[in-house]
Structures are given as C-alpha cells and as structure tokens.
Amino acid sequence: MPFDDQLRADTAPLYTDLYQLTMLQAYWAEDMHANAVFDLFVRRLKHRNFLLACGLEQVLEFLESMTFSEEAIEYLREQGTFDEEFLAWLSDFSFTGDVYAVAEGTPVFPDEPLVEVVAPIGEAQLAETFLLNQLTFQTGAASKAARVVQAATADGTDRLVADFGMRRMHGTDASMKGARAMYIAGVDSTSNVAAGHAYGIPITGTMAHSYVEAHDAEMAAFRNFTRQYPDTVLLVDTYDTMTGIEKVIDLAREWGDDFQVRGVRLDSGDLAELAKQARARLDEEGLDDVMILASSSLDEHKITDLLEQGAPIDGFGVGTRMGTMADQPYLDSAYKLSGYDGAPRMKLAKDKSNLPGRKQVMRLFDDGEATQDVICIAEEAGDQDGTPLLMCVMKDGERTEAGRPRPLDDIRAEAARQVKALPERLRQLDLADPPYDVSISSALENRRDAVQANLRDRMNLPA
Amino acid sequence: MPFDDQLRADTAPLYTDLYQLTMLQAYWAEDMHANAVFDLFVRRLKHRNFLLACGLEQVLEFLESMTFSEEAIEYLREQGTFDEEFLAWLSDFSFTGDVYAVAEGTPVFPDEPLVEVVAPIGEAQLAETFLLNQLTFQTGAASKAARVVQAATADGTDRLVADFGMRRMHGTDASMKGARAMYIAGVDSTSNVAAGHAYGIPITGTMAHSYVEAHDAEMAAFRNFTRQYPDTVLLVDTYDTMTGIEKVIDLAREWGDDFQVRGVRLDSGDLAELAKQARARLDEEGLDDVMILASSSLDEHKITDLLEQGAPIDGFGVGTRMGTMADQPYLDSAYKLSGYDGAPRMKLAKDKSNLPGRKQVMRLFDDGEATQDVICIAEEAGDQDGTPLLMCVMKDGERTEAGRPRPLDDIRAEAARQVKALPERLRQLDLADPPYDVSISSALENRRDAVQANLRDRMNLPA
Numbered sequence A, B: 001m002p003f004d005d006q007l008r009a010d011t012a013p014l015y016t017d018l019y020q021l022t023m024l025q026a027y028w029a030e031d032m033h034a035n036a037v038f039d040l041f042v043r044r045l046k047h048r049n050f051l052l053a054c055g056l057e058q059v060l061e062f063l064e065s066m067t068f069s070e071e072a073i074e075y076l077r078e079q080g081t082f083d084e085e086f087l088a089w090l091s092d093f094s095f096t097g098d099v100y101a102v103a104e105g106t107p108v109f110p111d112e113p114l115v116e117v118v119a120p121i122g123e124a125q126l127a128e129t130f131l132l133n134q135l136t137f138q139t140g141a142a143s144k145a146a147r148v149v150q151a152a153t154a155d156g157t158d159r160l161v162a163d164f165g166m167r168r169m170h171g172t173d174a175s176m177k178g179a180r181a182m183y184i185a186g187v188d189s190t191s192n193v194a195a196g197h198a199y200g201i202p203i204t205g206t207m208a209h210s211y212v213e214a215h216d217a218e219m220a221a222f223r224n225f226t227r228q229y230p231d232t233v234l235l236v237d238t239y240d241t242m243t244g245i246e247k248v249i250d251l252a253r254e255w256g257d258d259f260q261v262r263g264v265r266l267d268s269g270d271l272a273e274l275a276k277q278a279r280a281r282l283d284e285e286g287l288d289d290v291m292i293l294a295s296s297s298l299d300e301h302k303i304t305d306l307l308e309q310g311a312p313i314d315g316f317g318v319g320t321r322m323g324t325m326a327d328q329p330y331l332d333s334a335y336k337l338s339g340y341d342g343a344p345r346m347k348l349a350k351d352k353s354n355l356p357g358r359k360q361v362m363r364l365f366d367d368g369e370a371t372q373d374v375i376c377i378a379e380e381a382g383d384q385d386g387t388p389l390l391m392c393v394m395k396d397g398e399r400t401e402a403g404r405p406r407p408l409d410d411i412r413a414e415a416a417r418q419v420k421a422l423p424e425r426l427r428q429l430d431l432a433d434p435p436y437d438v439s440i441s442s443a444l445e446n447r448r449d450a451v452q453a454n455l456r457d458r459m460n461l462p463a
Helices: A009-014 A018-029 A056-064 A070-078 A084-090 A121-152 A171-184 A193-199 A209-214 A218-228 A241-258 A271-284 A300-308 A378-383 A408-420 A442-458 B009-014 B018-029 B056-064 B070-078 B084-090 B121-152 B171-184 B193-199 B209-214 B218-228 B241-258 B271-284 B300-308 B378-383 B408-420 B442-458
Strands: A035-042 A098-102 A115-120 A160-163 A233-235 A263-266 A291-294 A315-318 A333-340 A359-366 A369-377 A390-395 A437-440 B035-042 B098-102 B115-120 B160-163 B233-235 B263-266 B291-294 B315-318 B333-340 B359-366 B369-377 B390-395 B438-440
Touching: A009 A070, A009 B193, A018 A084, A018 A121, A018 B193, A018 B209, A018 B218, A035 A121, A035 B209, A056 A098, A056 A121, A056 A390, A070 A084, A070 B193, A115 A121, A121 A160, A121 A171, A121 A300, A121 A315, A121 A333, A121 A408, A121 B171, A121 B209, A160 A171, A171 A193, A171 A408, A171 B121, A171 B171, A193 B009, A193 B018, A193 B070, A209 A218, A209 A233, A209 B018, A209 B035, A209 B121, A209 B333, A218 A233, A218 A241, A218 B018, A233 A241, A241 A263, A241 A271, A263 A271, A271 A291, A271 A300, A333 B209, A359 A378, A359 A390, A369 A378, A369 A442, A437 A442, B009 B070, B018 B084, B018 B121, B035 B121, B056 B098, B056 B121, B056 B390, B070 B084, B115 B121, B121 B160, B121 B171, B121 B300, B121 B315, B121 B333, B121 B408, B160 B171, B171 B193, B171 B408, B209 B218, B209 B233, B218 B233, B218 B241, B233 B241, B241 B263, B241 B271, B263 B271, B271 B291, B271 B300, B359 B378, B359 B390, B369 B378, B369 B442, B438 B442
Parallel strands: A160 A315, A233 A263, A263 A291, A291 A315, A369 A437, B160 B315, B233 B263, B263 B291, B291 B315, B369 B438
Antiparallel strands: A035 A115, A035 A333, A098 A115, A098 A390, A359 A369, B035 B115, B035 B333, B098 B115, B098 B390, B359 B369
C-alpha cells in the first residue's frame, strides 16, 4: 500500500463533509436543481493588512475531477443513508456549473468574494469543503509569506527568502501547496524537493548539523562537503559559530583561488551579533563574497528586528512559523449561499451574515496606486469605475480561457506587481491605519437591506 | 491531471528537504555507510501537559516505499548536482534500517524519543523530513484533541465530540491524517467522508444553513430533510435559534409517534443561554430525547466554559481550532543524530542539545497510575524498573510483529487506557504543577556529560 493512497483522484468527491452528500441527496429527492450562487470570502483579518488569493488552480482541477468511482459509491452504499436510485444518479455526476474568481496572486480584503460558484445547488454545495480547505490554507500561506518577504526586503535590498517549513507544516499537502503559495508570494525557493518537481519551484538547501557531527572534526566535514559541492553554503554553528567561521577561513586558505563557497548559515544564538562578527572576520580575510544566511525560528517580526539591529544578513531560511502561519493558523473564511433560483439569499445569524446575489469587486487606482475597492452587484459592474477582479474561469464545468493553468512565474510576477500597487501603509507589518477602503455599492447595500427586511418579515422576526 | 498527483508513491523519496539528498550523495562519495542513530523527540511543551504519540503507521509505510522511480531520478539529474554513478546507486536504493518507536496512542513527554532510527547514515537522514512532517502534525493534532475530549467529558458524562475541521485544516493530508489522529485521541467521529473511507472512522454530519435558506421557509426545510433522514440533527439558528426550536416542536407534533429527530444543533449566539432555553422548551413538550449539539469556534476552553455555565449540551462539533491546533500550531520537534558508527554524538549549540546514544524510556507505575518516566541507555533498560515504551517496529527495513498495522479502534482504546493512567493533574487543561516527572538515568547523564566534555575538548571550546 503506497503511503499516500488515502486521497486518490477516483475517490476525490468523497473529499467532503458528510452533510454535503446528505444535502445533495435531499436536493435530488426534492427536485431542487436550480442554480445557486455561493461565495467564498474571508470575514475579517487578524495580523494582516491584506490577503493574497491563492489556490484557484487546485480548485479548478478538483471541480474537473468530481466524479464518483464504483469504489466511492460502494462506500456510500455501506453507510445505509443513500437510496439506490440516488447512487445510480451519482455514478453519472459531474460538476456542470460556472465559476467566477479572483486571479491567484491578487490582493483581496474582507467580504470580497475570492470565488463565486454558480451551479445546481447540490453541486455547488458538494464543492464547498474542498474549496474552503484549499483556498483557506493556500491564501493564508501566501498572505503570511508576503509579510515575510516584505520584512526581508523592506529597505529595498533584495535579500533571499527560502521556504524551510516542510518538516513542521501540517502534513504532505500543506508542504506542497504551501511551497507553491509562498513562492507566488515572493519567496525565492523551497527546500521541498517534491514541490520543486511538481511545480518547478527552485530548490535550495545547505547542510545539517548531523553531517558535521558525523565527522570526527568540523573541518573534515567542511572539507568533504565543499569537495562535493564547491559553491555550497556551510552551516557553522554546530559547536560554536565563530569557531566555525574560523574553519571556513582556514578552508578558504586551503582552496586559494579555487574557493567558491557561497555562504555560511547561522542557526542559533544571537543572530544579529554573530552575523556582525562573522561579516567582520570574513571581510578581514577578503571573503566579501561569502554570504551570511540565517535561520532559526524566523518570522517577519524577527527578520525586521535583525535588520533594524543592522545585521548584515543576505538571506533567510524561514520555516515553521511561516509554513504553519503560526500567528494566525487559519483564516475566518466562509462559503455562503447568496442566491438560489434567481433570488438573492442570505443568513441573518449575528456576525455571520453575507452579501446577497452575484457580485463583482471593482478596484480603483489613482496614478497606479490602489485606493479603494467597491463590492457591487455583478450586473452593475459595467457602470462602475475601476478594474473588475472577478473573472469567469469556468463555464458549464469547463475552464474558460481565463481559467487555463498559468505559469507559476507569471502568477508570481503579477502578485509582486499588484502588492506593489497597494498603498505603502498596507505593506507594513503593523496594522494599517486607516485600513484599506472597501465599500459596498449603494445598489448592493439596498439589496442587502431589502433581502434582510423581507426575510425578517417572512420569518416573523424583529427588525 | 488528477488534482492530487503531486505526491505519488513512485516519487515518494523526493518528499524531503534538498539537503537530505545532497548529504546522501556526500556520504556515498565519502563511503560513510556506517549506522547512525537518530532520535525524534519534542523539546518542550506549550499549553499541553502531555503529548499523544501519533503517525507511526504512516512513517512505516513511507520507509517501506522509499525507492526512487525513473522519473524521480530524472528530476534529480536535471538539477545538475548529482553524479551519474550516484544516481545509478539511487535507483537501487531502499531503506534497510531498524526503527524503535513508542506505540501510537502513548502519552509522551519532552526529550523522550518517539522514534529512534538506526540505519546507514544517509538513509536515516533521507527519512528525516517525512518523519518530522507526519509525527509533528499527527502528534500535535492528537494531543490537542485529547484536551478537547477531556473538556467535553470532564464531569464523567460521555458527551460526543465530532471533528468538523476539514474545511480549514491545512490542505488535504492534514484533514485525513488529522481525522485519524483525533479519532485515536478519543474524538467520536469525523465529517470527513474520505477519512471515513480510508480509515473506517465513523462519519457524521447534520445540515448547513444554506439548505435552510434555499427553501422558502425554515419549516419546509426541516420537513423535507426529516422526510429523507428521520433521525437527523436539525440546524436551528439560520434565522433565530428559539424560533427554530419552535419549528422543531411543530414538526414533532406533525410527526407524532413517528418523530425520530435525534437532535438540534446550535451554531451561533450565546450557546449556554440558548442551550438552556432550548432544553427547557423541548422538555416542556416531552422531547427529552432530542439532544442538543453545539458548534461555532469551539475548543477545550470554550467547552469548559459552556459546561461550567451548566449548558445542557450533549455533543460538540469541533472544527478549526482543534484541527489547526490554533493555540499551538506546531510542536518543537527535532530529529537529531545521537550516534554514529558505534559512538555517541550530540550537538552542543545552546538550547538545542540532545541525549547521545540509543535510549529507552521506562514508565513507572504506582497502583496503576504513571508516576515517573526514566530515560535511560537502551542497554541498561533490562536493569531498570518500569515498562519500556520503545519497541523495535522495523528490522532491516522490514516491519517486525510489533510494527504491524494495528486496528484503529485498538489504538484508540489503548490511548484512552493510557491517558486514564496519567496522574489526575495532567488531565486538566491548566499546566500541571508539578509537571510529570521525567528523569534521566545516572548512566545516561554520565554519558551525556562525557560526550559533551570530549566534544568541547576536541573542538577546543570552553567547558
């Protein structure tokens, strides 16, 4: 049994919450096949000034593979909850709906739909869990990584950021999709070889303490490793950082003109102080080209702190705290019904309401800088100023031109361009004051109030 | 292209940090094939009194599938970093080592090895990333879930806990392995259908707000859903919780003796207050059998708070905060070289040192209650009191009898038994004072001091 067989394409639609399937059967039994509109959005941000949309490609792949194998149907049969006639219908099931989405790498804000699904209600419902699972995590990872990249390059210097998070990210999928998301957000490389293979992300790595320890002397380890990899990065803190630096200097003397070591990595202790001492010693010996890389529980705050102390660090290996989004390990995402059978719908429950009907987000620019987003009714978008963010990426279950897979480097470049177009205060780590201006068009506001009043009326609830 | 093809069994060993592969080649080039000992352990706990070991089964599956396909080798060739002779050697690679591990579902403490790998150093190194990735996450998820289950049943009442976390957990693998880990920790069911299929975990679910909203009236939704699923759980807060409860009462009158609705779910508002009001109204109408279930941003603290307020809640749907381990989204796990070629090794770097050599953990009991763990040298375990926790689960790359896959329900029952054997203060949410007693045998202490002194001496470092 291969270790990853639990999630296979032929049982992909089981990748859902049970209630999606029981509701699907109920809709089927009630002959409710009319189109619903569901929007996926984030209610509020914590510790973030913006989100970077990510995960759409995997969502579209999933929607294309939403068919039930014999094995999947047999498993459902065993539950005793599903009728034979429904299971027969399921064996011909596929996703036939339309999808509107913000392009990957686009900055988005609370209440703005990242995705709108327009499909027969049961289909749209069945897709919910996977869409939330992927978009919540990938958007969360990209948004966190954007901050780390921002911190590492805040003074305009192009310092490297490598994703070292694989070992403590939440399982295999997180480390794959996370590597992709963080690369989109501007991270330069990943240590995850499988992600390099799957997505073409540059892979990087140095050496581990265990390699040094396995040798009788640190010098022997450095000597042997550089013999194999002349332009490698040497890890210098296994025993004592500055002693390790002296070994690198000895090695440079041994190699003479052939010395090609690209850098040293500091992984413990007072990184700012050690980086300064290391830089000074390396420079004294004419080793100005040897970069100083740092790792060890880094995140955007620690990086900022190091750079504010004047630490001469050229690149950062950032692992667990970025990869697990440790300060905000989930987004407050939602996937809500906003229309059914041509009529707008919404939820009244306190703090959990949503905007009814199909929508569009218009982004307004002033001299190239984004100044305001307006969430409006989809049909009024043509009359609004600005650039529409939602595009039709799938029509009747088939990708449109806009939904075609895009080269990852294009997405990454576009993300960089769009983040740069945000107001300066949003690209700081502190919460922007004022936050970015997201307004609701008056037509949409009127619709929301009307739907709300109508619902309260129908349900005999106080206004 | 199936949506999950990025991690396939035939490219499994690429699922690693690049440096593991470059070190593997260096060891190969240096003819360093002697056995190394690596231990995987957690340095310290935050917000937890114990960990529940989880993930070993997936680790063994991975070690059994660590072979390089043509495709994997071709990808490595493209990197320009690997010699042809090494790539030829890789094409015959497999894991040939021994593995000692604590059984899944065993409570463990800081510094105690969850796994020790004894294998030719390059092999042991190559396994590091996957082992850390799976054991860190799964042990983290099980440990968090154990607290939630503890909170839900603190007064001895057997309340249900369902895993509703799939939608915001970090990707697909997290929601699969997480469902498994949380089930081992005592969670009763999962909403994740694929996890039910893969692992045989009971699957549960209710209905979504969207189902209610898609109907013209809440009553029509309740009526139709119970026609399909007579013993379902109805979600009552879409518009107003107590109005929803009255609808359930109306429905009970309609159905008369045939009324079988199993419960109602509250998902917003003041859950304690609403549960009391709902219980009172249901009881007034003779609906004592209708359970009250609650969901909405729950974790162990919120559950404790609800129960302390006397909320008559029979079960909890616990999602994001448990599934993302929101208060501690990663464990401070490490995989460290502790021996090579028969000699103990360790790292000196501050706060990151480890215990040298092969070890055993002995758990001492007093009248069935665990009182102390002693970490000792493996060879002295026979002379120590207590029950050894580490077992040989793989020998020469093959599973031993102790390493055979175990039925999930057996692991779960054993976990419950072992958690119950912990001192009462450890099964509280607050940090235990004093914490559990984990000692190091004097022989192991002596070895650590000797290795440390020897290293400092050899490296010319101050003591």
